[in-house]
Amino acid sequence: MAEHSKRVKHLVLAASCLAIFVNPLAGSMLNLALGAIQTDFGCSEHELGWVSSVFFIVSVMCLLPASRLADIYGKKRTFIWGSIIGSIGAVCSIFSPNIVFLYVFRGITAVGTAFTSCTCVSMIADVYLPDERGGALGVNTACVYLGASLGPAIGGFFTDLFGWRSIFILLLPLMISSAFMITQYRENVISSPDEAFDSKGSMIYVTGIAIMMFGLISLPELYAVAMMVIGTVIIIGFLKFESKEKHPIFHGEMFSNVAFRRSMVALFLNYAASFSVAFFLSRYLQGIGLLTATEAGIVMMIQPTVQVVFTLISGRLSDRMDKRILPTLGMIILCIGLAILLFTTDIDINYPAIYISQAVMGLGFGLFSAPNTNAVMSYVRAAQYNQASGMIAVFRQTGMMLSMGLATCLISIFMGTDTAIEPSNYEVFIDILRYAWVICISFSVVGIFFSWFRGTSDPDKH
Secondary structure, eight states, X not given: OOOOOHHHHHHHHHHHHHHHHHHHHHHHHHHTTHHHHHHHHTOOHHXXXXXXXXXXXXXXXXXHHHHHHHHHHXXXXXXXXXXXXXXXXXXXXXXXXXXXXXXXXXXXXHHHHHHHHHHHHHHHHXXXXXXXXXXXXXXXXXXXXHHHHHHXXXXXXXXXXXXXXXXXXXXXXXXXXXXXXXXXXXXXXXXXXXXXXXXXXXXXHHHHHHHHHHHHHXXXXXXXXXXXXXXXXXXXXXXXXXXXXXXXXXXXXXXXXXXXXXXXXXXXXXXXXXXXXXXXXXXXXXXXXXXXXXXXXXXXXXXXXXXXXXXXXXXHHTTTSOTTHHHHHHHHHHHHHHHHXXXXXXXXXXXXXXXXXXXXXXXXXXXXXXXXXXXXXXXXXXXXXXXXXXXXXXXXXXXXXXXXXXXXXXXXXXXXSSOOOOGGGHHHHHHHHHHXXXXXXXXXXXXXXXXXXXXXXXXXXX
């Protein structure tokens, strides 16, 4: 691997960090704006869940094709495309006349972030040597959490002061700046310059993911179960199709590496166990606690703030430690944080318990994310960095999607699809939260075993 100058390393890291910062910033800001969106559009709790869910469905649909396009046309070029498309989606979101248009424009934004997400980690792996990669990935992952930590306070403040549409205005200069930074990086790394794009495989994948994910988010309706079955069958067909394709968008040989495979499952379970927590807490604090968006945002800053601090530390430590230790410890601590919520959630809000649980979960995330990503990238060859980066994003977004799918499913079962939180259904909403915490804890427990028993693998043997 060629040694790059410090300027190149810092340039790529800065652009990647800014791009990866925007996604959680937008999501966490929007969580605190859901009450205002509900008032503006007159939509239900179930419909609010779709604001986040549509984003993740479209993102997962686009990640594998986007990774393959980056292999063929270059990571730098793909990154710039993503920034432009994401900016268009943000501008359109400002002018959404109703909830359906907001879904559409969030989908456009998701296409853009898929293009940037699948290249960020890969470009960092390209320019940083293996023994310094953990620190760089720690900084990159910390920016994810920094976006999540600043989002609630910024989103709550701007929603209260200027309205929820102002959130999207804030995103534009960040997206444009990241695109400008990456234009200063001279290399457009192309892994497969002479290979054709697998359009048939891409269509099969997108169709299968769309049907399966829309089925998941529509549970517990009977048609939703049918959609999930059909989508699963299509994805199985996609895997068989790709195994025979000369230039596939999905390279299954990475998953023959046991350590890689189990690390990805642990990643998926980590996000499945945790992502809906922010959605539920924002609705809990505002719907039952009657906090303003700003007040709820300040409370919800605790978790990601702790994550930022410990991610920076754990990323560097992961270069020198057994790849299993920090991620597994992080999953155990996450489980403890969720257990605190399970035993303290009630109509009379126990704020000290919420503060403690958020700090504990932040510590768990901080110990898991960067070390697990560093481990995943150490299990693949340099030529597979872009595919591995894309798969990290796919598994992360799919875990988030499952988490939100279960959230909307629980709301549909117990509250229906046309109901908002009000005093008459407070008890019902508390029951929903408790069921959600039990499910999240279950995901965490399983994730602990996959993380610890991942094993070690030499990428050159796969």
